[in-house]
Amino acid sequence: MRANFTWILSGNVTYSACQWITLVLLAKIGNVTMLGQFALGLAINVPIFTLANLALRSVLVTDTQGRRPFRDYLGLRLFTSLLVLLGVVSFLFCSQFSATSMVIFAVSLVKAVESISDTFHGLFQQKERMDRVGKSLMLKSLLSPLAMGILLVTMRDVFWGTVAMACGWALVLFAYDIPRAMKLLSQTRDAGHTDSTLADTLKPRWNRKSMRQLTIIALPLGITVMLTTLFSNVPRYFLSEHDLGIFAGLASLTVLGTTVVTALGRASIVRFAHLFTERNTRAFRALLLRLLGFATLLVTAGILLVLLVGRPIVELLFTAEFAEHTPLLILLVASAMFEYFATLLGTAVTATREFKRLAVYYSFVAVVAVVLAFLLIPRLGLPGAAWTLIGTYSIICLVLLLILRTAWRRARGAHHP
DSSP states (O other), X not given: OHHHHHHHHHHHHHHHHXXXXXXXXXXXXXXXXXXXXXXXXXXXXXXXXXXXXXXXXXXXXXXXXXXXXXXXXXXXXXXXXXXXXXXHHHHHHHTTTOHHXXXXXXXXXXXXXXXXXXXXXXXXXXXXXXXXXXXXXXXXXXXXXXXXXXXXXXXXXXXXXXXXXXXXXXXXXXXXXXXXHHHHHHHHSOTTOOHHHHHHHTSOOOOHHHHHHHHHHHHHHHHHHHHHHHHHHGGGGGSOHHHHHHXXXXXXXXXXXXXXXXXXHHHHHHHHHHHHHTTOHHHHHHHHXXXXXXXXXXXXXXXXXXXXXXXXXXXXXXXXXXXXXXXXXXXXXXXXXXXXXXXXXXXXXXXXXXHHHHHHHHHHHHHHHHHHHHHHHHHHSXXXXXXXXXXXXXXXXXXXXXXXXXXXXXXXXXXXX
């Protein structure tokens, strides 16, 4: 677990750092509006693609008994990604190819490539080869700011910079992810399997019955994860492109902590799943408490850093206009604490495979998030967006604790009839 965590942490830290550098380049070489357009593209595409992805990676990883072959997951992921791209293209025609809609389309290309790559990462994670996930993330990470920076300097156009990012990520998919997946399967396949059988395992299968069954299994978790991404993006729909640029720039400074916590969750989800299957309550609880304690220390350090040197750091990394909103950063770090707790609690709940219950409760929280944004942002402005996040993630934590408690009660009842 330590080795897996080290690799996924290294990959995610590099990935998040380079994504953050990309935002800084947009703010410094471009302008706040460009940053706002790119952030809006992410805010729109991330929830849509997350729903289309159906959280197949988590379903694949927690399928410890190997109920379905990998090619079923890959086929469904390719199908849903294509559907989303067709929908975005339709939106592009309806919007008459405005500058903002073109950026949204470019971001959809990036997310489509990422979703396919994520399927192979799920295979690596299931085999507990997080080193390959980490290396893939590092390769994509380095290409993001490089592609965006070159296109911003030469063309001053965020659209072409985003398209270049998509091309770079596609290169990593075909040059690294797919070959490494073939090699991994060749090492783990049964001795009686032939090379043609190995090739078939990576050939997408579009069997209608299989796709329908897998969709039924994964859809509740897909809705849940989509709602999870929606929670952090809801405030962005209520902001202008300029204010969104400020908000996205400052929020990006909490990404490092998010990256660490996400890496912890991904490195521990298989362990959580095994502990839940074994009904080892004590070890399950101990692991969860250790992760939550680490997240608390992380947030405490972040708040102290902002209070001591927040303004000069913000002005150095971005511009003086961003530094004027340093008090907002304190609220964003506070909201990050509840987000980290929700991420780790969500990992534990996912390991119990309580997918339907998650979807139902999260639908309620999504409504609450919209209501909070509607009430707070018009009155308080940017601070209202941060308070919306704090309120939303606080409720999520309570919901996850309730689901986790129910899951364990049901598990004990099934174990002791």
